[in-house]
Amino acid sequence: xxxxxxxxxxxxxxxxxxxxxxxxxxxxxxxxxxxxxxxxxxxxxxxxxxxxxxxxxxxxxxxxxxxxxxxxxxxxxxxxxxxxxxxxxxxxxxxxxxxxxxxxxxxxxxxxxxxxxxxxxxxxxxxxxxxxxxxxxxxxxxxxxxxxxxxxxxxxxxxxxxxxxxxxxxxxxxxxxxxxxxxxxxxxxxxxxxxxxxxxxxxxxxxxxxxxxxxxxxxxxxxxxxxxxxxxxxxxxxxxxxxxxxxxxxxxxxxxxxxxxxxxxxxxxxxxxxxxxxxxxxxxxxxxxxxxxxxxxxxxxxxxxxxxxxxxxxxxxxxxxxxxxxxxxxxxxxxxxxxxxxxxxxxxxxxxxxxxxxxxxxxxxxxxxxxxxxxxxxxxxxxxxxxxxxxxxxxxxxxxxxxxxxxxxxxxxxxxxxxxxxxxxxxxxxxxxxxxxxxxxx
Numbered sequence: 053x054x055x056x057x058x059x060x061x062x063x064x065x066x067x068x069x070x071x072x073x074x075x076x077x078x079x080x081x082x083x084x085x086x087x088x089x090x091x092x093x094x095x096x097x098x099x100x101x102x103x104x105x106x107x108x109x110x111x112x113x114x115x116x117x118x119x120x121x122x123x124x125x126x127x128x129x130x131x132x133x134x135x136x137x138x139x140x141x142x143x144x145x146x147x148x149x150x151x152x153x154x155x156x157x158x159x160x161x162x163x164x165x166x167x168x169x170x171x172x173x174x175x176x177x178x179x180x181x182x183x184x185x186x187x188x189x190x191x192x193x194x195x196x197x198x199x200x201x202x203x204x205x206x207x208x209x210x211x212x213x214x215x216x217x218x219x220x221x222x223x224x225x226x227x228x229x230x231x232x233x234x235x236x237x238x239x240x241x242x243x244x245x246x247x248x249x250x251x252x253x254x255x256x257x258x259x260x261x262x263x264x265x266x267x268x269x270x271x272x273x274x275x276x277x278x279x280x281x282x283x284x285x286x287x288x289x290x291x292x293x294x295x296x297x298x299x300x301x302x303x304x305x306x307x308x309x310x311x312x313x314x315x316x317x318x319x320x321x322x323x324x325x326x327x328x329x330x331x332x333x334x335x336x337x338x339x340x341x342x343x344x345x346x347x348x349x350x351x352x353x354x355x356x357x358x359x360x361x362x363x364x365x366x367x368x369x370x371x372x373x374x375x376x377x378x379x380x381x382x383x384x385x386x387x388x389x390x391x392x393x394x395x396x397x398x399x400x401x402x403x404x405x406x407x408x409x410x411x412x413x414x415x416x417x418x419x420x421x422x423x424x425x426x427x428x429x430x431x432x433x434x435x436x437x438x439x440x441x442x443x444x445x446x447x448x449x450x451x452x453x454x455x456x457x458x459x460x461x462x463x464x465x466x467x468x469x470x471x472x473x474x475x476x477x478x479x480x481x482x483x484x485x486x487x488x489x490x491x492x493x494x
Contacts, residue, residue, distance in 0.1 A: 055107060055110050057412050057415075058114070059110045060408055060411070061114070061408075061412050062111045063118040063408055064406075064407075064408035064412065067401040067408065068263075068398075070082075070119045070123075071397045071400055071401020071402065071404075072259055072397070072398050073119075073397070074126050074396075074397025075255065075394065075395065075396070078192045079123045079126055079127050079192065079193075079397070080187075081187075081192070082119060083124070084187045086123070087179050087183040087186070088183050089112070090179055091176040091183070092112075093109050093113040094172050094179070095176050097109040097110065097113070097172045098170070098171075098172030099169070118404065122398070122400035122404065123397070125388060126400070128140060128141065128388070129393060129396050130194070130195060130200065131201055132200065132201060134231040135231070135233065137384075137385035138322070138323030138324065138325075138327040139327055139381070141382075141384040141385050142319045142321075149312065149316065149319065149377075158171075158175075159171040159175060196393050232330055232331055233330055233389050233476055234476060234477075234480040236333060237476045238480070242335070243474070244474065244477040244478040245475075248265075248268055248269055248475065249481045249482050250482035250485065254482060255394040257395070262398045262399065263402050265395070266391075266399050266403065269391070269478075269479075271468055271475040272390060272403060272475075274465065274471070275386065275387060275403075276403055278464045278468075279379075279383065279407050280407055280410035281461035281464070282376075283411045283414055284414050284417065284458070285376075285457075286376070287414025287417075287418055288414070288415070288450060311369065314369070314372070314373030314374040314376075315376070317374040317377075318373070318374035318375060319377050319380065319381060322377075322380075322382055323382055325337075326338040326342075329341070335476070336469035336473060338382035338386040338472075339382070339386055339472050340465075340466065340469050341378070341379075342382045342383045342386075342465050343464075343466040343469070345375045345376075345462070346379055346459065347459050348462075349373075349375035349376045349458060350455045350459035351459075352371050352375060353369075353372045353451075353458075354452070356372055357448060357452055358448075358452075389472075389475075389476050389479065390472065390475040391479050392480075394483070421450045421453060421454075422450035424446075425445065425449040425450065
């Protein structure tokens, strides 16, 4: 437990300084270096001679992993137009899910055949190949959307090719639809909030100023809270799901397959749906789609947890996990919408630090809640060979109780839809002023 929590907390602390580096340095180089460091930390884990050495390796692993989130967010914002980021984030998250699922399966197989140390070594090998591919094949994009991948493009325009000049903002190019969210906000006459408009060059803001600014944007704060509330159920499922289910290997494989299929279904549809609704004039579609998905997931998980019919439970779980995964792509895209491009790395670092800190305590909190309802003294022991009724009942109650904050996360997001258009307008105005500063304007 300490290995997981300590790694998560170190990652949360490292997210902010790494976010600063993302906004100040070449992001592709930073991401490449972090992948190589990640592989090094994994190899160190394989050759750890003591628990303390393994713990240090995991701390290094948590720190370098924190680089990925702000770097990927900033690169996504510059490569892809705002109107399609929900769909793109769906693909990105599918890659994360596929990598996690494939990695767990492969590591289990290698560990059983060659030992756990060999599993760590084999996991590090693909990272070397990925780092080489990034370094050789992916150019650094120009900030501010100058390197966006337009339809029919055959290559990426690098920062060197883009030059120092900035592309005109969307309102100066009526035929463009790349920033469809901001254009729709302006078309509907949404005014920015003066308190949330950055009056100076965002690229030169101090880290303390960035933290205060991120926390002034209500959409940011509500997304962080909603994500943490929704994560409590997943934290319990990841930590105590095996204890609760007590199923055979064949059934466990079937359940994992359904979880993966449901997750992929939700990830590939939610971002596309939100992007399509935005183009039809529904500005807050990304927030609303995520909020509805949380509420639907909570509703579907109730019968999934209480039914004694295995087939019915599997069907409910399939749909529930589709709904649980669905909020991720639209919320990731929405977080870019409410921040000026010059702050994407630092803002994502602040959000990751806060969210990861809250989520790190999820398994502990779930375990404490479950223990309150285990009345017959049954311990939560993974090695137990028999089903303990008191233990199973306690876990069931704990899972059902976590559905309350899960539904609450959806309700909170649905309330956030009133603030989101104003925050988008404020971010657009801040970005416009930042470009004026860069051009030498007032």
